[in-house]
Amino acid sequence: MSGMTALLAQAAELRLLRPLDVQFAQLLADDDYPARLLLAACLSAEAGDGHVCLPLTQLSRDNLFNGRHAELAHAIWQAAGEPQDWHAEVSDWPALHSHDRAAPIVLSENRLYLHRLWHHEGQVARFFQSQATAQQFASEQVREVLDQLFGIAPDNWQKIAAAVALTQKTAVISGGPGTGKTTTVAKLLAALIRLSGDALRIQLAAPTGKAAARLTESLGKALQKLPVSEAERLRFPAEATTLHRLLGAQPETQRLRYHAGNPLHLDVLVVDEASMVDLGMMANLIAALPPQARVIFLGDRDQLASVEAGAVLGDICRCAEAGYSAARALQLSEITGCAVAGNDEHSAPPVRDSICLLRKSYRFDANSGIGQLASAVNAGDAKAVEAALQAGFSDIARKPLNDAEAYQAMLAEIAAGYQPFLKLISQRADPAEIIAAFGRYQLLCALREGPFGVQGLNQRIEQKLMQLQLIRRPTGGSRWYQGRPVMVTRNDSALGLFNGDIGITLFDDEGLLKVFFPLPDGSIKAVQPSRLPTHDTAWAMTVHKSQGSEFDHTALVMPAQFLPVLTRELIYTAITRARKQLTLYSDENVFRRAVQLRTQRRSGLLERLSGE
Known part of the structure; x- marks a missing residue:
């Protein structure tokens, strides 16, 4: 072992890298290409830390290992040839994916990805872009049903969240503890049941068994308080399941029973605790959705990101910072009777119109x-x-x-x-x-x-x-x-x-x-x-x-x-x-x-x- 390989092995001994990162690098390059060895090891390490990609602008001598063990970091940087132009370093690298060659690493703009994560991120981005289209019930009907379930108030963000979900195929509702996400979704499901003449196949899911049990319990309690008929009550789903169970995870394999070739049998899907859903699981989930499905993601964007790669809910909710488009704000104001502000920032992503952030906590008062x-x-x-x-x-x-x-x-x-x-x-x-x-x-x-x-x-x-x-x-x-x-x-x-x-x-x-x-x-x-x-x-x-x-x-x-x-x-x-x-x-x-x-x-x- 010599050169860059030996230096990376030292970094692994100091737990700056994992042995897996060094082994991955050695599969894709050798000591004749020290900069590529470094790049592959850092990319693997980033994925291990939950990052989806490695921005090449982040990779510098002083940023290497987040400033820890500076002497070793400087030696590694020097052994890599003190690279200035990463694009030149990788231009003819066989490990780099191109339109005519499938390979394990992808360079997109200035971001380096493992192929699997690049593919998953593209799937998720295309899904949320394509879903940012209206799915209309008659506005008067929607307003009437929302008034029945939520009452009339000038600033009811739970009502606005339900309106967002009723008028889009996919909605993302984020709020902290006690902001009423479960109450909102119970009333939203009641509205969907009331507005849809046909029997809806509704499924509830969450990332873990505990979260699924909590969703079952809390939605059951919320349902008891709703002004719904017995016939409507019977159309509510009886229980939530885990995402693994929903997708039909096969024992001891990575295979799923439900996928693009065998989609789920449902019309409406509610996913709770969406901050826990990593990029790979999100990609698997959306691939398994039938074309007609409505999806409502619930979660708290400020919680910890998923254990595995990505911060999908957090990334999507950042799109809400631009506010609603002017046309969307007007539509939501008319449907809910609430004052919803909008702006015409044309550069903002369309998915912003599919998001609602709940801010008022009903659990914790001023004495909490x-x-x-x-x-x-x-x-x-x-x-x-x-x-x-x-x-x-x-x-x-x-x-x-x-x-x-x-x-x-x-x-x-x-x-x-x-x-x-x-x-x-x-x-x-x-x-x-x-x-x-x-x-x-x-x-x-x-x-x-x-x-x-x-x-x-x-x-x-x-x-x-x-x-x-x-x-x-x-x-x-x-x-x-x-x-x-x-x-x-x-x-x-x-x-x-x-x-x-x-x-x-x-x-x-x-x-x-x-x-x-x-x-x-x-x-x-x-x-x-x-x-x-x-x-x-x-x-x-x-x-x-x-x-x-x-x-x-x-x-x-x-x-x-x-x-x-x-x-x-x-x-x-x-x-x-x-x-x-x-x-x-x-x-x-x-x-x-x-x-x-x-x-x-x-x-x-x-x-x-x-x-x-």
Whole structure:
């Protein structure tokens, strides 16, 4: 190993690159072309970090590895020949895709892509461009139905959101916690059912089992309050499913039952928690839609982006910053009776007319610390964040983790948080009641490893609970015990379990340990531990894994030292998991720095939506 390959291997040893990135580079170039080796390794690393593309303007000596290990970065840059013109470096590269040669890397404008991600991004961009066309019911009918369901008010953005979705084939509705996304979609579906003479095939879906169960429950509650007839009520979908189940994911393969050649059988699709939908899943979903389908995407654009590549919801919602076109604003004003502003900025992408941003929270009032803190964090306003934390709100608490004593005190508080759940187990309560109790308190972590991460805290929480005799782990090294919560980390469609599903280990009627999982339809499935796909203990879970869930009391633990993974979006997502109570275990400076750091997912979707 010599030259650039050896330098990239050093970077991998320092965890600046993954071994996979170096191997990928070696497949596409060799030490005779050091700049290409560097480019391929960086592109692979970017994809691993969730970016869709590598803008060539971002690649410079000082930007390499985000300024870390500058000496090695400078040596690598020098070995690459201090490139000035990347287009010249790749012009005759066999690994570069062209109109007459399929290859793994694509250069589009000034952005370098893995072919798969370039293809997916193009699919998504073309879909949202083509869907930005009106699908009309008679305006008078729409106005009458919306007035029946929403009433008449000058600034009802839930009503405007429903009007957007009724007059477009595809709509995107984004709003924070408590802004009424579920209420809006319940009334929207009622309007569609009322306006459509034919029986509509409506499907509800979400990225995870937990999110699907929540959508089923919350939509069911919203439906009970609607002024709809029994006949209309029966036309509502009974339950939500996961996107994997919806598309018919095949066990142990990447194959899907539904795709462009075998589209889904539906007329209306509602996708909740759309911020969690990565670029690949979005491309698969839209490929499987039949031509007549209406789609409504619901989500919170300010939450963490998907685990896999892309920030699709965030990119699309950026198009809304231009406001509605003048013609669209007039149409929405006439249909809703609300004052909707518009402008004639002709360069704005047409998809802006398919988006509605809900801004008013009905859950958190002026006395809610959670609401004020979430709003301040989302704005990146350090003074407002500190004011919310210092104001003495009863629903938020910040506790520093500055020594071993504070850490032990935190473990004791976490054990107390889970005690009501464990008490129900000791009382042999019904599994459904036990599962519901587990969802009332949850510890979230920013990291996976270390004493402040999921793995370290799961071990320490187990030790604390054993010490307090709240759980009993068997001798002989088995990890299974009554009360153990587990999270599935790999899809198993044969079992009907998917990544993110949470189950509780309990004795069944025959005295055997089983893991009980709540399903989206409200039923419970008991699975033998030995049959489970890959899984983790879930006393603590990452903030990413908590998306799509809410808890009465949410606790967030952050590491003692600042790390780049600690971002505004991560903290906002954690805060907004809390319904009634939030506890922050964090150093003040670490928290403040995280609020200032925004997540940047590099992609070309916004430019492609704009026709660039």
